[in-house]
Each structure stands twice: as C-alpha cells, then as structure tokens.
Amino acid sequence: MQKFDALVIGAGQAGIPLAKRLAKAGLSTAIIEKRVVGGTCINDGCTPTKLMVGHAAVAHIVRNSSTWGISVASPPTVDFKTIHEHKQQIVNSFRGSAQRGIEETEHLVLIEGEASFTGDKILEIRLKDGNTEQYTAPLIFINAGCSMAIPPIPGLDQVTYYTSTSLLDLESLPETLVIIGGSYIALELGQLYHRLGSKVTVIEQAPNLLPKEDNDVSACIKDFLEKEGIQVFTNARVDLVEQEKSSIRVRFTEQAQGGDAKKNNSFADTTSGSAQTEVTGSHLLIATGRKPQSVALQLEKAGVEVDKNNYIKVDKYLQTNVKGIYALGDIKGGPAFTHVAYNDYVVILKNIIEKQDWSIEGRLIPYCMFTDPQLGRVGLSEKQAKEQGIPFVTYTLSMERVARALETGHTTGMMKAIVHRDTDKILGAAIIGEQGGEVMTVLQMAIQAGLTCDAIRWGMFAHPLYAESLNNLFMEQGKPSTSS
Structure with missing residues (x-):
C-alpha cells in the first residue's frame, strides 16, 4: 500500500488547483483521474460548448446581415468539420496545459485509473491497464463530479441517443435534432445547433422552460427561441421513443395550457385537455439532468454519508461526516457550476493550508446561460x-x-x-x-x-x-x- 499526505479524486476544476497547492505546500499528493484531465468543463462542458456557441453566433449574424444593411453574395454555408476540428484543437490545448501543470508540480503524482474505497481512508485504484493498487492518506478530497442522468423513457434503450458529452463528438451536423429536456444545457445546445443548420425541437415536461426561473424569464426565453425557428413543446410527457430506420420518432402527451391543445403533428383529446403528439429526428439528445458519480466510489466502506440522491453530505467547511475526507464540486450537490467547484477549492485552501475560517454558508452564486x-x-x-x-x-x-x-x-x-x-x-x-x-x-x-x-x-x-x-x-x- 502506497502512502501519501493527501489524495485527490478527480482532475477537474477544483481537483487540479487543490492538488497543486497541496503539493506546493510540501504535502506528498496524488491526483486520481479515471477519464481525462480537465473534468467536464474543459472536455465536454464550458470550453467546447462556448466555442461552438461563438461559431453559431457568426453563422447567425451572417445569415441575418441584411438586418444591418449588409448583404452577402450568396447564402452562407457551414463547414461543420472545421468547427469540430477547431473545438477539438482548443479542448486538447486546454487539457494538455492542465496535464503538464500537474506533471511539472513537485510532490504531485497523476494516477490514471478509477478509485473506490475499500476501508477507512483506503483507496483501491483500478488502473487503465487492468491492474489494481492501494493508496492511503490522512486527507482525501473527492472531486469526482456528475454524469448525465438518463430517464426511464419507454423504448429509449432500443434507440441511438446522445448526451451533451457524446453529441459533441459528432463530426457531421445533425439534420434534425430532437432534445428531451428544456433547461440550461438543452437550450444552449439547441440554439447553437439550430444556428449551424439543424432543425431543432425541444420537449420539456415542466409547464415552462427553465422551470427554476421566474415565469416571465422563462416566457421571454421561449419567445425568442421560437421566433428564431426552434420548435418548443412544454408541459409534455414523453411516452415512447422508437427507431425508424435512420430516424427516431418521439411520442409525447402535451397537456393543454390556456385551453389550447393544438400543435403540429398532434390531435387533441377534448376530454382531458391534452394532445398526443409525435416528432421525428435524425438525432436524439437526452438533456434531463445529471447525477453524482458517487456510487462507484463505494463510500459506505469508508463510512461516508450520502443523501437520498447519492450526493455526498458535507458541512459548511466541505468536510464529510468522516474527519479528513472532503467533497468539492458537483458531487456534493447544490448548483453545478465550474465557478462553484473552484470556489470550493478556495475554501479548502484557506482553511487547510492557510489555517483560516472560511465557510460555504451564505455564498452568493451567480450563473449564466449562454444562449443568445x-x-x-x-x-x-x-x-x-x-x-x-x-x-x-x-x-x-x-x-x-x-x-x-x-x-x-x-x-x-x-x-x-x-x-x-x-x-x-x-x-x-x-x-x-x-x-x-x-x-x-x-x-x-x-x-x-x-x-x-x-x-x-x-x-x-x-x-x-x-x-x-x-x-x-x-x-x-x-x-x-x-x-x-
């Protein structure tokens, strides 16, 4: 068994700076990553999506240039392969920089493999070559993040669908994209693919898009997305998805709002005030939320408590019920933003390295959805x-x-x-x-x-x-x- 002063699980936007600062403070530190360095933000979150939003904005401006009295000689075309290559180039650059930062830090070791607890502050790492090793440390920091939550929709296991991660791997533009889910990730991706040339439909089960927001805010966003040409269904329960050769059919029940149950491709049920509707698409995106990657960690073997949704419970200093084990970022629940994870690192830094008394209580948390x-x-x-x-x-x-x-x-x-x-x-x-x-x-x-x-x-x-x-x-x- 190998012994360190500190172990960090997850090389994301909290794990990397924390591991580096611990090591620079003289603690022998290992950071463990099962996939790729950089976490969601660099690899399939903020970096690639905001880059693609930028490309989509240019396409939209050129396509609508006559609004500003500027005409183009011919309709613009979108070279999606070039956009994909640019996205991957920037992602690889950011990821490489993060990995070099780890490798060049004295007292810090990068271990590529999947961690799980086997006992009190004991981790077993299944390495990428299939072998296992055991590690222990008096300080353990969990920054393992979340993954996409897939809802139990009838037929979903029989069709090809994408998540916000796998959709970004496509090297060709979807002809028609159906999105199940109407929150922040769904709307950002829906608008950017629409602007690049996909025909996009959004299906949300709540009465409004962005159900956490005020009704007037949600209505404003729905209005400008629809005016742009995106088809939006709200208050819609997905009943079935079916593969039809090269397309996917999505059937759903749309509950009437304001006495109107009529939509394209639907028929009204006047007794229930609802409409049975179906849409088809060449591609299906599931964007219905995320879940913590805590189950595989086998936290129960270390005595670490989780809530009913498997988020790790922490106190105001981000410490779990087990002294010396902390959780940072999405895996502890609460708002799932990169800047929250990074601020979690700051709280840990201030308390453990600088011996101050910082707390996560009462933090003012801003956020931004990068639609246009x-x-x-x-x-x-x-x-x-x-x-x-x-x-x-x-x-x-x-x-x-x-x-x-x-x-x-x-x-x-x-x-x-x-x-x-x-x-x-x-x-x-x-x-x-x-x-x-x-x-x-x-x-x-x-x-x-x-x-x-x-x-x-x-x-x-x-x-x-x-x-x-x-x-x-x-x-x-x-x-x-x-x-x-």
Whole structure:
C-alpha cells in the first residue's frame, strides 16, 4: 500500500488547483483521474460548448446581415468539420496545459485509473491497464463530479441517443435534432445547433422552460427561441421513443395550457385537455439532468454519508461526516457550476493550508446561460423571495428601452431586479440580453457590497454601455410583491 499526505479524486476544476497547492505546500499528493484531465468543463462542458456557441453566433449574424444593411453574395454555408476540428484543437490545448501543470508540480503524482474505497481512508485504484493498487492518506478530497442522468423513457434503450458529452463528438451536423429536456444545457445546445443548420425541437415536461426561473424569464426565453425557428413543446410527457430506420420518432402527451391543445403533428383529446403528439429526428439528445458519480466510489466502506440522491453530505467547511475526507464540486450537490467547484477549492485552501475560517454558508452564486441573448442570474428570484416570505418589489426594463441595445440591434430580452421593500437592498437579478452575464455581474457586486438600488439608480456609468441602463431599470416604479 502506497502512502501519501493527501489524495485527490478527480482532475477537474477544483481537483487540479487543490492538488497543486497541496503539493506546493510540501504535502506528498496524488491526483486520481479515471477519464481525462480537465473534468467536464474543459472536455465536454464550458470550453467546447462556448466555442461552438461563438461559431453559431457568426453563422447567425451572417445569415441575418441584411438586418444591418449588409448583404452577402450568396447564402452562407457551414463547414461543420472545421468547427469540430477547431473545438477539438482548443479542448486538447486546454487539457494538455492542465496535464503538464500537474506533471511539472513537485510532490504531485497523476494516477490514471478509477478509485473506490475499500476501508477507512483506503483507496483501491483500478488502473487503465487492468491492474489494481492501494493508496492511503490522512486527507482525501473527492472531486469526482456528475454524469448525465438518463430517464426511464419507454423504448429509449432500443434507440441511438446522445448526451451533451457524446453529441459533441459528432463530426457531421445533425439534420434534425430532437432534445428531451428544456433547461440550461438543452437550450444552449439547441440554439447553437439550430444556428449551424439543424432543425431543432425541444420537449420539456415542466409547464415552462427553465422551470427554476421566474415565469416571465422563462416566457421571454421561449419567445425568442421560437421566433428564431426552434420548435418548443412544454408541459409534455414523453411516452415512447422508437427507431425508424435512420430516424427516431418521439411520442409525447402535451397537456393543454390556456385551453389550447393544438400543435403540429398532434390531435387533441377534448376530454382531458391534452394532445398526443409525435416528432421525428435524425438525432436524439437526452438533456434531463445529471447525477453524482458517487456510487462507484463505494463510500459506505469508508463510512461516508450520502443523501437520498447519492450526493455526498458535507458541512459548511466541505468536510464529510468522516474527519479528513472532503467533497468539492458537483458531487456534493447544490448548483453545478465550474465557478462553484473552484470556489470550493478556495475554501479548502484557506482553511487547510492557510489555517483560516472560511465557510460555504451564505455564498452568493451567480450563473449564466449562454444562449443568445444570454441569461445572467444572481441572488434571489421572485419565486424564491415569495417562498421565503421576504417583502420585496420588482423592477423590470425591456431591452427595447436600452439605448445600447437599440444602437446595436440587440433589443431582445429584459432586465429584472428583486429589491427588499424595507431596506431597498438588491436581493437578486435576472438579465436577458446581449452581454447579460456581464451586466448581471455589476449587480452581483452591488449585492456583495450591500448597496441599495438608490446607489445604482443615481450612480454614474460610462455611456453608452448596457450597464448604464441599470440607472433606468431602477427609475421604474417598483412592483410590490403580492405575498407581502
């Protein structure tokens, strides 16, 4: 059995910097990776998808150039093979840089294999050559992440389908792409493939796309996706998927909303207020959520507790119920974002290496969906404020009233802020618009600083920026919450 001062399971966006800092602090450290260095973000998440979003944006601008009074000689064509090669080149570059960083760090060893616990702080690693080795350390950090959750849809095991990981491996553009799921990953991928030339259909079982968001935010996003040409079904239960030669048929029941059960390729059931609908596609993407990669770790042999969904339980310092074993990133549950995982690393660093007292409690977690326009979100939504019984007012501003948006032709979207009714402090915001994530970050910092909306209302911003219209957002009359 080989002994180290620290073992890190998973070479993702928390595991790599943590392992390097532990090693630089003089601890003999091993980082264990079963697939490839870099985790989801570099290999099949942020890096490749945002690169492809960039390509799709160029295709969209060229295709619609006449809007700006610019004409092209002929309809644009998309060289998907070149896009795929560019994506893979950047992924390989980032991955290679991450791996070299590990290999060049003194006191740090990279072990390629799959880890599982066999006892108290004892790991067995099944190496890629099939052999096994055992390791132990007083400190163990689990950054093993999540994988796609596949729902029990009848017929799914009989058809060829893709996940957000395997879809990115395609070297040719899908002719027609059917997406089951209507949240962040589904919508980003749906729009980018639509803009590159695929015919896209999105099927979501909840009444709204992005069911965690406020209804007006979800409605705004659904509206601009449909106007762009993406077919969207909500409140739809998938009943069956079937392979039909080179295509896949998806049958689902769409519950009527607002008394309307009529859609293309459907027939209405007037007794139940629903419609039985079917669509076909050359490719099927399953984007219905993720699950923690904790079962294979055999955590029970180390006495580590998990919740009912197999997420690892941690305290405010990210330590599990077993002293010396910590969990970081997606595998511990909560918002599954790269920046959350990285901040988890910072908390561990501050406490273990620098002997400080940092906690994950009360963290303000921003996020951005990279559709075009973007959705930038931070703090409380209107739904959450109501659920918590907080007295609040809402401020909204259409992007059609933002000077910079009018000047650049990016008038799709809205700004929305939630403000405490009594203290006037900003509680949360949703920005749908060009550079929405950047504008959201302005309000994130205002929330962190404890600023009131008055400070933003009368503050001076450079003209003409999108952020400048935060002045105008708070010039509007706040709408009081109905629950207060």
